[in-house]
Amino acid sequence: MKVLNEMKLSFPSRSANEAFARTSLAAFAAALDPTIEELADIKTAVSEAVTNAIVHGYRQQIGTVYIHAKILEKNRIVIRIRDTGCGMEDIKQAMEPMYTTCTTGERSGLGFAVMEAFMDKVKVRSKLGRGTSVTLEKTILSKGAE
Amino acid sequence: MKVLNEMKLSFPSRSANEAFARTSLAAFAAALDPTIEELADIKTAVSEAVTNAIVHGYRQQIGTVYIHAKILEKNRIVIRIRDTGCGMEDIKQAMEPMYTTCTTGERSGLGFAVMEAFMDKVKVRSKLGRGTSVTLEKTILSKGAE
Amino acid sequence: MSLQLYTKEKQVTACLIGEIDHHGAGHLREAIDEMVKRIHPDTLILDFRDVTFMDSSGIGLVMGRYRLVREWGGTVEIHNPSPSIKKVMRLAGMDRIASIHSSPPAGGASCEKTEAKR
Amino acid sequence: MSLQLYTKEKQVTACLIGEIDHHGAGHLREAIDEMVKRIHPDTLILDFRDVTFMDSSGIGLVMGRYRLVREWGGTVEIHNPSPSIKKVMRLAGMDRIASIHSSPPAGGASCEKTEAKR
Ligand SMILES: Nc1ncnc2c1ncn2[C@@H]1O[C@H](COP(=O)(O)OP(=O)(O)O)[C@@H](O)[C@H]1O
Numbered sequence: 400m401k402v403l404n405e406m407k408l409s410f411p412s413r414s415a416n417e418a419f420a421r422t423s424l425a426a427f428a429a430a431l432d433p434t435i436e437e438l439a440d441i442k443t444a445v446s447e448a449v450t451n452a453i454v455h456g457y458r459q460q461i462g463t464v465y466i467h468a469k470i471l472e473k474n475r476i477v478i479r480i481r482d483t484g485c486g487m488e489d490i491k492q493a494m495e496p497m498y499t500t501c502t503t504g505e506r507s508g509l510g511f512a513v514m515e516a517f518m519d520k521v522k523v524r525s526k527l528g529r530g531t532s533v534t535l536e537k538t539i540l541s542k543g544a545e
Numbered sequence: 546m547k548v549l550n551e552m553k554l555s556f557p558s559r560s561a562n563e564a565f566a567r568t569s570l571a572a573f574a575a576a577l578d579p580t581i582e583e584l585a586d587i588k589t590a591v592s593e594a595v596t597n598a599i600v601h602g603y604r605q606q607i608g609t610v611y612i613h614a615k616i617l618e619k620n621r622i623v624i625r626i627r628d629t630g631c632g633m634e635d636i637k638q639a640m641e642p643m644y645t646t647c648t649t650g651e652r653s654g655l656g657f658a659v660m661e662a663f664m665d666k667v668k669v670r671s672k673l674g675r676g677t678s679v680t681l682e683k684t685i686l687s688k689g690a691e
Numbered sequence: 692m693s694l695q696l697y698t699k700e701k702q703v704t705a706c707l708i709g710e711i712d713h714h715g716a717g718h719l720r721e722a723i724d725e726m727v728k729r730i731h732p733d734t735l736i737l738d739f740r741d742v743t744f745m746d747s748s749g750i751g752l753v754m755g756r757y758r759l760v761r762e763w764g765g766t767v768e769i770h771n772p773s774p775s776i777k778k779v780m781r782l783a784g785m786d787r788i789a790s791i792h793s794s795p796p797a798g799g800a801s802c803e804k805t806e807a808k809r
Numbered sequence: 810m811s812l813q814l815y816t817k818e819k820q821v822t823a824c825l826i827g828e829i830d831h832h833g834a835g836h837l838r839e840a841i842d843e844m845v846k847r848i849h850p851d852t853l854i855l856d857f858r859d860v861t862f863m864d865s866s867g868i869g870l871v872m873g874r875y876r877l878v879r880e881w882g883g884t885v886e887i888h889n890p891s892p893s894i895k896k897v898m899r900l901a902g903m904d905r906i907a908s909i910h911s912s913p914p915a916g917g918a919s920c921e922k923t924e925a926k927r
């Protein structure tokens with residue numbers, strides 16, 4: 400699969416970087432000429448994955464969040480968000496809607512559900528104590544972009 | 546000098562990435578709560594340096610452009626744009642206003658002049674055949690941001 | 692992210708402004724709860740007309756407020772979500788715990804004059 | 810980046826839209842030159858009212874067009890640059906080769922109805 404464009408981005412896991420990360424990815428995806436809705440889908444899914452890396456992956460510590468995004472042929476965008484944080488034991492359970500390990504009641508457990516609803520494909524790899532990587536994929540249909 | 550936040554970004558030297566790069570840096574700088582003018586200054590200077598890496602550093606080839614940006618204490622932002630392209634022999638001459646090695650007449654030779662006018666500090670390092678790095682620094686004065 | 696709060700009798704209107712994510716949700720939550728705990732409103736209106744982005748952190752925000760006002764039998768109304776915010780709300784089944792309105796509230800304070808900020 | 814071109818007698822108006830950088834400048838240049846070489850205008854108006862960003866590539870664009878129309882004694886007018894674009898123009902001394910105007914051109918085609926696109 401030919402890579403038409405790509406970018407790598409990394410930043411410390413501070414919550415202020417959630418907005419920066421999704422804006423940056425939206426600027427990268429703009430080359431595909433997405434509709435407003437498609438762009439909002441991508442921003443939302445990226446925001447979920449980056450927030451998870453910050454909130455769950457690194458918890459109280461500051462680690463580095465890595466993003467690698469590619470634009471492939473046929474208007475496909477693939478975005479991998481990776482942390483080297485705590486990892487998860489049971490990915491399937493983690494991805495169930497409403498499942499959350501957050502105890503404050505302020506997280507809905509819907510992060511993965513949002514990613515799955517807004518992107519075409521979501522692939523999660525994780526290893527306890529080693530970290531997590533989430534790969535999001537979407538084909539931009541709307542307009543006949545390059 | 547304490548680093549409050551930072552980001553690393555890299556992408557292939559395609560001209561379509563000029564817009565992506567400056568938008569991304571603007572999103573990163575937004576945490577300093579700059580005025581519209583300060584943000585335009587940063588975007589313009591970044592656009593100049595990234596364009597130079599693409600146009601002059603790598604010329605006809607595709608290489609990688611590396612950006613490392615930091616937010617320091619006292620509202621300072623430092624942005625380094627680096628290429629591993631052809632490098633320059635005479636930095637001082639290259640930085641003279643109106644000096645350009647472009648022969649099509651479509652470049653003004655004002656890239657460095659714009660960087661110097663719009664940022665507080667511009668530092669250039671270059672080695673022939675090894676590449677160039679441009680470091681841009683600016684203190685965001687306007688509002689008493691974090 | 693910023694916020695304006697209005698009260699009118701037993702009604703609290705929160706005009707949410709900007710992008711709602713995990714980073715900003717904590718401040719919003721604290722500011723809204725401070726007011727809501729004081730007034731104990733029958734109706735808490737969350738007006739999203741000036742919200743330009745929202746991820747599932749916004750769902751957590753709505754659910755948390757819903758649980759709070761339910762303590763004294765209050766209800767939550769969601770006003771003027773944009774299409775993409777409605778999409779997140781629908782996914783989360785927010786319509787089961789709060790009514791979703793698309794026009795300014797009849798009688799209550801309105802967020803119409805709120806100016807959108809980044 | 811996009812462009813609209815209007816002609817009226819010996820005047821060409823180019824309404825520039827979006828962000829002007831090295832990436833987009835080539836297309837703009839070609840489209841403008843194609844028209845200008847056909848019409849040989851006395852006045853070429855470059856209207857920046859819908860330009861949201863410009864770096865020194867825009868200076869190259871203006872200078873190149875200036876050199877072209879000068880071949881037959883034509884002039885270039887720059888209309889409605891935003892404050893930050895004016896800053897780049899001033900730095901480059903553009904006022905020495907083109908007059909800078911802040912209101913719609915008297916008589917010529919106007920870019921008023923041009924809608925800003927990204
Ligand atoms: N990057 C990550 N590192 C470790 N655990 C994660 C990560 N992402 C998600 N999880 C786990 O999966 C659960 C469900 O995630 P999600 O569906 O996004 O909901 P929420 O973030 O609201 O808890 C989280 O509560 C957490 O336990």
Ligand SMILES: Nc1ncnc2c1ncn2[C@@H]1O[C@H](COP(=O)(O)OP(=O)(O)O)[C@@H](O)[C@H]1O
Pocket residue numbers: 593597598599601602603628630631632633639640641644645646647652653654655656657658677865
């Ligand atoms: N990254 C770079 N690599 C190699 N040469 C460069 C680089 N940046 C600038 N230069 C040289 O410096 C000259 C002046 O640059 P600049 O002031 O930006 O004007 P312009 O880009 O319009 O030529 C260029 O023409 C080029 O010869």
